[in-house]
Amino acid sequence: CRKDPGQASWDISVIAPIFNTTLNLNNILADSLLQQNPDTSLKIVYASTLYNFAVDSIIENLDTITKQLLNIPLNITVQPGQLLVNNSTNDNLDLGNALVSRINIKSGQLVISTSNPFTEKMLCTYKISCAKLYGIPFETTELVTEGSTANPGIFAKRFDVSGYSIDLTGPGGNDANILSSVLEIWVNPAGNPMGITPQDSFHLYAGFENIVIDYARGYFGSENIQSGLQQTSFNLFQKITSGSLSIEDVHMVLSVINGFGIDAHLLLNELKSVNSLTGTSIGLISPIINSYINLSRAQETGNPANPVIPSIFSFNLDNSNIKQMIENLPDKLEYSLDIATNPLGNVSSGNDFVYADNGFRADLDLEIPLSVIANNLTLTDTVSFNLDKSEDYNINQGMLYLIADNGFPFSATMQIYLLDQSNTVTDSLIILNKTIDAAPLDINYHVIAPLSTRIRIPLTPVKIQHLYDASKMIIVARFNTAGSGQYVKIYSNYTL
Numbered sequence: 001c002r003k004d005p006g007q008a009s010w011d012i013s014v015i016a017p018i019f020n021t022t023l024n025l026n027n028i029l030a031d032s033l034l035q036q037n038p039d040t041s042l043k044i045v046y047a048s049t050l051y052n053f054a055v056d057s058i059i060e061n062l063d064t065i066t067k068q069l070l071n072i073p074l075n076i077t078v079q080p081g082q083l084l085v086n087n088s089t090n091d092n093l094d095l096g097n098a099l100v101s102r103i104n105i106k107s108g109q110l111v112i113s114t115s116n117p118f119t120e121k122m123l124c125t126y127k128i129s130c131a132k133l134y135g136i137p138f139e140t141t142e143l144v145t146e147g148s149t150a151n152p153g154i155f156a157k158r159f160d161v162s163g164y165s166i167d168l169t170g171p172g173g174n175d176a177n178i179l180s181s182v183l184e185i186w187v188n189p190a191g192n193p194m195g196i197t198p199q200d201s202f203h204l205y206a207g208f209e210n211i212v213i214d215y216a217r218g219y220f221g222s223e224n225i226q227s228g229l230q231q232t233s234f235n236l237f238q239k240i241t242s243g244s245l246s247i248e249d250v251h252m253v254l255s256v257i258n259g260f261g262i263d264a265h266l267l268l269n270e271l272k273s274v275n276s277l278t279g280t281s282i283g284l285i286s287p288i289i290n291s292y293i294n295l296s297r298a299q300e301t302g303n304p305a306n307p308v309i310p311s312i313f314s315f316n317l318d319n320s321n322i323k324q325m326i327e328n329l330p331d332k333l334e335y336s337l338d339i340a341t342n343p344l345g346n347v348s349s350g351n352d353f354v355y356a357d358n359g360f361r362a363d364l365d366l367e368i369p370l371s372v373i374a375n376n377l378t379l380t381d382t383v384s385f386n387l388d389k390s391e392d393y394n395i396n397q398g399m400l401y402l403i404a405d406n407g408f409p410f411s412a413t414m415q416i417y418l419l420d421q422s423n424t425v426t427d428s429l430i431i432l433n434k435t436i437d438a439a440p441l442d443i444n445y446h447v448i449a450p451l452s453t454r455i456r457i458p459l460t461p462v463k464i465q466h467l468y469d470a471s472k473m474i475i476v477a478r479f480n481t482a483g484s485g486q487y488v489k490i491y492s493n494y495t496l
């Protein structure tokens with residue numbers, strides 16, 4: 001050995017693993033998407049909500065309750081404790097085309113604000129006699145600060161109205177959208193006599209904010225609702241970046257669930273699978289396209305734990321071109337639909353109903369047995385990486401080995417790109433003409449045993465430095481099916 005350690009070097013043989021990992025289908029698909037058949041072959045089970053139409057789409061504009069401008073058209077002097085206003089109102093709420101008899105509020109606030117022009121504080125009581133919590137009507141009494149006509153005293157407050165039930169049938173009990181309230185205003189009992197002129201106006205505003213409806217009953221109108229062109233994510237193949245996948249069989253069901261107590265018609269104008277990488281769209285060819293689906297209303301059970309039996313329409317898409325749509329490897333589904341509510345009018349005589357957790361939706365349920373042919377099917381993933389450089393030694397050059405024990409009926413070529421801290425690609429480790437061989441198959445195209453492949457990767461000083469500098473790796477793998485163009489099943493014990 002030389003005395004100058006900076007000039008010393010040795011040729012040595014060392015097995016120093018950089019990483020050791022096992023890959024299976026769970027690295028491509030979430031565990032929740034995979035199910036095992038009785039023969040241990042795997043299938044993908046995927047469910048997606050295509051469209052969701054909630055209660056707040058049925059009942060709109062539940063905000064302003066009342067705006068009142070109160071004045072006395074006389075010049076008078078009033079005494080402390082004197083009642084100035086006792087005003088009962090029946091405000092007609094603007095609820096769009098709905099005629100609502102009852103609303104139960106799940107959550108939200110009631111906002112009350114007043115403007116007092118008088119020179120004395122005012123004692124203000126606001127009651128909503130038709131809004132009750134545990135049978136007790138809403139009522140609040142507040143002392144509103146004094147002011148002047150030019151600079152009135154302001155009061156504003158929010159009240160939690162979660163759990164309140166509101167009867168909107170009005171004083172006679174046979175109307176709709178009517179909210180009955182009472183406003184009472186007294187001069188502050190602890191105040192002084194004061195003069196009032198016709199120019200003095202007391203303002204009151206009351207309205208709802210952030211209301212979530214738990215239940216409502218009434219007639220919710222006949223409306224034609226058009227979704228327009230919509231897109232929803234389809235994340236089943238999000239790691240596949242190129243290549244093709246031929247699938248032996250696909251089973252898909254479109255289910256339309258009506259949890260509203262409202263009759264409806266549904267018209268599905270189009271449904272497309274969209275591959276954003278290739279720009280390819282494939283539309284569904286099926287009798288369900290541009291055909292009206294009649295949806296009867298849901299039924300009430302009277303059971304608070306499960307209050308609704310929905311009406312469900314299910315359509316099997318197996319005889320359509322759904323296989324070609326899925327083989328398009330979409331990342332989005334594109335659709336357009338129309339909904340007509342109460343197409344025959346008020347057939348329920350004002351007994352339509354809606355519950356918060358029981359809306360109208362369209363679901364897609366997909367089942368794909370994993371019997372496939374892969375042609376240059378490319379998966380791309382990014383992983384974190386950190387190779388610590390020791391202060392005790394410095395590797396100048398050497399050989400990196402990729403040892404793959406492949407239990408899949410796919411051959412694979414791999415490329416590993418190194419990224420530095422700025423996510424810039426600095427190098428690659430494996431060239432594509434080196435192949436990980438597919439596992440051998442028996443006459444039933446079932447893997448007999450894993451096959452080991454050993455690939456040598458020369459490491460130059462530059463590549464070694466790039467390994468030390470890397471913080472991430474992009475792994476690109478291209479797969480091709482063994483079995484002479486035959487569909488091969490994927491089993492739960494297959495690993496790489």
